[in-house]
Structures are given as C-alpha cells and as structure tokens.
Amino acid sequence: MGYxxxxxxLVAGAGVTGRSTADALLAAGATVTVTDRSPERLAELGAHVPGVTLLAAADAPPVDIDLVVTSPGWRPDNPLLAAAAAAGTEVIGEVELAWRMARELADPPTWLAVTGTNGKTTTVGMLESILRAAGIDAVACGNVGLPVVDALLAGRRVLAVELSSFQLYWSPSVRPLAGVILNLAEDHLDWHGSMDAYAQAKARVLTGDVGVANADDPLVSALLADAPARAHVGFTLGTPDEGQLGVVDGMVVDRAFGPDTVLVAVEEIRPVGPPGVADALAAAALARAHGVSPEAVRDGLRAFRPGEHRAVVVAEVDGVRYVNDSKATNPHAAGASLRSHDHVVWIAGGLLKGASVDDLVRAEAHRLRGVVLIGADREIIAAAVRAYAPHVPVHVLDDATMCDAVHTARTLSQAGDVVVLAPAAASMDMFRDYAHRGRAFAEAVETLVES
Structure with missing residues (x-):
C-alpha cells in the first residue's frame, strides 16, 4: 500500500497536468477532487477522468483534504493554496508527486534534470537523443510537454526532465542523479517576487549526485559553488579546465568524466551558434554523468534536430530571410537570437513578466535596422529602443496583427537583412502560446512569398 x-x-488546475495528475492519483488508490475556475476545463477533465469529484472555483480546500497537488503556474499567494497552507495542508506540484511515487518503486527510474532561463527544451531533446543512441529507454518529459507522472507510469527507465522555476518551487524533495542550470536572466519576476527567489528555485536542480552549471555565467557558477551536489561539473564555450566540458579547436571535449575525450565536432551540432553548442555541452554532461559512452553522445547530437519555433528560417523574400524564434519568450533568449545575425529587423512584444529589456537593446543596438513592436508591453520596449538605440526606426503597432507586423518589417529591411521574430516576452496577451504566435508569423511570411 502506497502513501x-x-x-x-485536491488537484488544483484542470489542464493537461491536472488531468495526468488525477489519473495517477486514482491509479494509486487516492480519492480525488479537482478544482478550476474554468467550468469548461473542469467538464472536459471530468469527461476524460471518471471517478473524480469536480469543484468549481474553490477559494479554500474541503475540510477533509490530506494533500493539494497544484498545477505549476499557480502562485503561492493564490487564495486556495494560501488557505491550504494556513490550514497545515501540504501543497506540492505534479513533479514532486511523480518523485514520491517513483521512490515507492522497487527499481525507480533515473532522473536527469534541466533548468535555466533559456535552452531547456533544446537541451532535454538533445539529452533524449543521446540516451536513445545509447540504447536506453528514455523520454523527455516535464515542462517540455509530457507530464512526469505519465512518463513514470509508462515505465521509462531514464527521464530527461525539463523543469521550470515554477515546477522546482513546488518540488522540495526532488533529487535528480544529475541536474544542470543552463543560464539565468530576469524572467518570471512577477511570479517569484525577486531575482534571488527565482535563482533559488532554479538551484533546487543541483541537489543530487552531480550538479552541472554554465561556467560562463557568474550567477549560475555561484549557485553551483553553494550547491549540495556531491560532484560539481562545469561547461564552457571556451577551453575547459579539469572537471569541465568545453570546446577545443572546434571539438566538444570532456575533461570531467575521465581522461580528455573528444565527443563531437561543433559544426555537427544543431541548432548552430553559441546557444546550441552550450545546450549540447549541458546535455553531454548529464549523459556522461549517467555513464553514457562518448560514441553515443556523438551519435545522439548528430541525430538531433531542434523543434519548431526555435530559430527556424521560414522563407527568403527579395534577399531578406525571415526567422521564426517565437520561443524567445524573454530578453535573454531574444538577445541570443539577435546575436546570430549581423543586420536585423526585430519583431518583438508581448508580456514581459517584469523583466527589463534595457540591457538587451543596449547590447544589440548596433545590429538593428529597425524594430516593430506589438503586444501588451510594446511601449516599454519602445522606450528602451528610443533610449539606447535612438538611430533605429521603431514602429509601435496598436491593435495590430502579426501580419501587420511582418509587412511593416518588410518596409524596414533590405537585401541581406534578417527579419527575426524574437519577442522577448510571453505570448498570452495575443496568442494561445508561443507556438500559436510562431505559426501566425510563418503564415504572415507566406503572404509575402505569395505576393
């Protein structure tokens, strides 16, 4: 009998994670109540998960609740979660639930965890590809889309787990075999309240046997130095020291897990450019921590291709390339996107979530041909452009569509330029998600091709 x-x-949230959580809890013998403020989501969950009780818009848990499992985006100050905590009822997330359920298995799966402000999904995809090249029954799960409880119940042997800061906040017990922080920059400050709180949530990934961190990022390196992980490993885009992975003469080299070992040529890594190489280094470090061979690391990275909406060239029209990087949902990611090109017309805007774009605009002003801004926080970005790139024409579009933005960007570009959708912001003000935004961009570009 499990605990x-x-x-x-009580499951708080009736979305994809809530549905998987309810299924897992019922399978474990629990009595399950699900609450959500959306009657439609509740009804849909009830139709797919028979045996649960549905509770609309609860501001406090029922008196007989023993545990609350919350969807990751719900903040601690949510009235329901705050009331549960005040009543002494434990509140955890779906990832923590999966961890506790795994601990009850005779042969639990191995967890390899990835977090950071940017690059998480690419890195877990690379890691999954490496593990499968080694013949391991592995799957990418977590924030990448597949709930961890689903991967657990499917019996996968190794979980390549993408973890957001929200998921880590609600996961106090998770101790992966190896975990990595890719980078840190301002993001989700509206949720966490401060940069320090955001960083401390991310640092929870460094609590297992092996902690891996970006040696080129001072904040990440400081978190690793204070981490309880028994072994500390760094990765760098430069020449690696002992105990690090890095790049030597165009080759990824491992100096952490045994004698110096060449893993793969940089030119074989996709996506191209420094962010892609950094993600590959992180994925390789986690795989090597699990004992994967250099040959499998090489084969897995060679086979990997990035997903949609991540620096994808949509088309070239009149000598101008149009690049969809809708996944660049914060300034740090947008900066990496812009740095991949010499001359850019930048389409940006959305929900900044409390992050500043001043440093981004200051650093990349020299490569901007023009800026087209849409979305809720367009005026904040416009103010930064006017302050730090006054020579750059900026078009702030009110009540505009993505098609309007693309056509405006066309008027600012010339042959040899790149029009880049790198919003630096979340998408929910205008779109369902970043994928919906990316598709809208691609469809708008297609209208240019057709004309």
Missing part, C-alpha cells in the same frame, strides 16, 4: 492509498487529494 497515497486512501488519502483525499
């Missing part, structure tokens, strides 16, 4: 058997658990 969930016979317990009454």
């Amino acid at each position: 969930l058997s016979g317990r009454h658990v």
Whole structure:
C-alpha cells in the first residue's frame, strides 16, 4: 500500500497536468477532487477522468483534504493554496508527486534534470537523443510537454526532465542523479517576487549526485559553488579546465568524466551558434554523468534536430530571410537570437513578466535596422529602443496583427537583412502560446512569398 492509498487529494488546475495528475492519483488508490475556475476545463477533465469529484472555483480546500497537488503556474499567494497552507495542508506540484511515487518503486527510474532561463527544451531533446543512441529507454518529459507522472507510469527507465522555476518551487524533495542550470536572466519576476527567489528555485536542480552549471555565467557558477551536489561539473564555450566540458579547436571535449575525450565536432551540432553548442555541452554532461559512452553522445547530437519555433528560417523574400524564434519568450533568449545575425529587423512584444529589456537593446543596438513592436508591453520596449538605440526606426503597432507586423518589417529591411521574430516576452496577451504566435508569423511570411 502506497502513501497515497486512501488519502483525499485536491488537484488544483484542470489542464493537461491536472488531468495526468488525477489519473495517477486514482491509479494509486487516492480519492480525488479537482478544482478550476474554468467550468469548461473542469467538464472536459471530468469527461476524460471518471471517478473524480469536480469543484468549481474553490477559494479554500474541503475540510477533509490530506494533500493539494497544484498545477505549476499557480502562485503561492493564490487564495486556495494560501488557505491550504494556513490550514497545515501540504501543497506540492505534479513533479514532486511523480518523485514520491517513483521512490515507492522497487527499481525507480533515473532522473536527469534541466533548468535555466533559456535552452531547456533544446537541451532535454538533445539529452533524449543521446540516451536513445545509447540504447536506453528514455523520454523527455516535464515542462517540455509530457507530464512526469505519465512518463513514470509508462515505465521509462531514464527521464530527461525539463523543469521550470515554477515546477522546482513546488518540488522540495526532488533529487535528480544529475541536474544542470543552463543560464539565468530576469524572467518570471512577477511570479517569484525577486531575482534571488527565482535563482533559488532554479538551484533546487543541483541537489543530487552531480550538479552541472554554465561556467560562463557568474550567477549560475555561484549557485553551483553553494550547491549540495556531491560532484560539481562545469561547461564552457571556451577551453575547459579539469572537471569541465568545453570546446577545443572546434571539438566538444570532456575533461570531467575521465581522461580528455573528444565527443563531437561543433559544426555537427544543431541548432548552430553559441546557444546550441552550450545546450549540447549541458546535455553531454548529464549523459556522461549517467555513464553514457562518448560514441553515443556523438551519435545522439548528430541525430538531433531542434523543434519548431526555435530559430527556424521560414522563407527568403527579395534577399531578406525571415526567422521564426517565437520561443524567445524573454530578453535573454531574444538577445541570443539577435546575436546570430549581423543586420536585423526585430519583431518583438508581448508580456514581459517584469523583466527589463534595457540591457538587451543596449547590447544589440548596433545590429538593428529597425524594430516593430506589438503586444501588451510594446511601449516599454519602445522606450528602451528610443533610449539606447535612438538611430533605429521603431514602429509601435496598436491593435495590430502579426501580419501587420511582418509587412511593416518588410518596409524596414533590405537585401541581406534578417527579419527575426524574437519577442522577448510571453505570448498570452495575443496568442494561445508561443507556438500559436510562431505559426501566425510563418503564415504572415507566406503572404509575402505569395505576393
């Protein structure tokens, strides 16, 4: 009998994660109630998960609740979660639930965890590719889209787990075999309240046997230095020291897990450019921590191709390339995107979530041909452009569509330029998600091709 058997658990949130959580809890013998403020989401979950009780818009848990499992985006100050905490009822996330359920198995899966402000999804995809090249039954899960409880119940042997700061906040017990922080920059400050709180949530990934961190990022390096992980490993885009992975003469080299070992040529890594190489170094470090051979690392990285909406060239029209990097949902990611090109017309805007774009605009002003801004926080970005790139024409589009933005960008570009959608912001003000935004960009570019 597991610790969930016979317990009454409240699931907060009826989305994809909530549905998987309810399924897992029922399978473990728990009594399950699900709450959400959306009647439609509740009804849909109830139709797919028979056996749960549905509770609309609860501001406090029922009196007999033993545990609350929250969807990751719900903040601690949510009235329901705050009331549960005040009543002494434990609140955890779906990832923590999966960890606790895994600990009850005779042969639990190995967890290899990835977090950071940018590059998480690419890195877990690379890691999954490497592990499968080694013949390991592995899957990418977590924030990448597949709930961890689903991967656990499917019996996968190694979990390449992408973890957001929200998921880590709600996961106090998770101790992966190896975990990495890719980078840190301002993001989700509206949720966490401060940069320090955001960083400390990320640092929870460094609590297992091996902690891996970006040696080129001072904040990340400082978190690793204070981490309880038994072994500390760094990665760098430069020449690696002992205990690091890095780049020597165009080759990825491992100086952390045994004698100096060449893993793969930089030119074989996709996506191209420094961010892609950094992600590959991180994925290789986690795989090597699990004992994967150099040959499997090489084969897995050679086979990997990035997903949609990540620096994808949509088309070239009149000598101008149009690049969809809708996944660049914060200034740090947008900066990496812009640095990949010499002359850019930048399409940006959306929900900044409390992050500043001043440093981004200051650093990349020299490569901007023009800027087209849409979305809720367009005027904040416009103010930064006017302050730090006064020579750059900026078009702030009110009540505009993505098609309007693309056509405006065309008027600012000339042959040899690149029009880049790198919003530096979240998408929910105008779109369902970053993928919806990216598709809108691609469709708008297609209208240029057709004309």
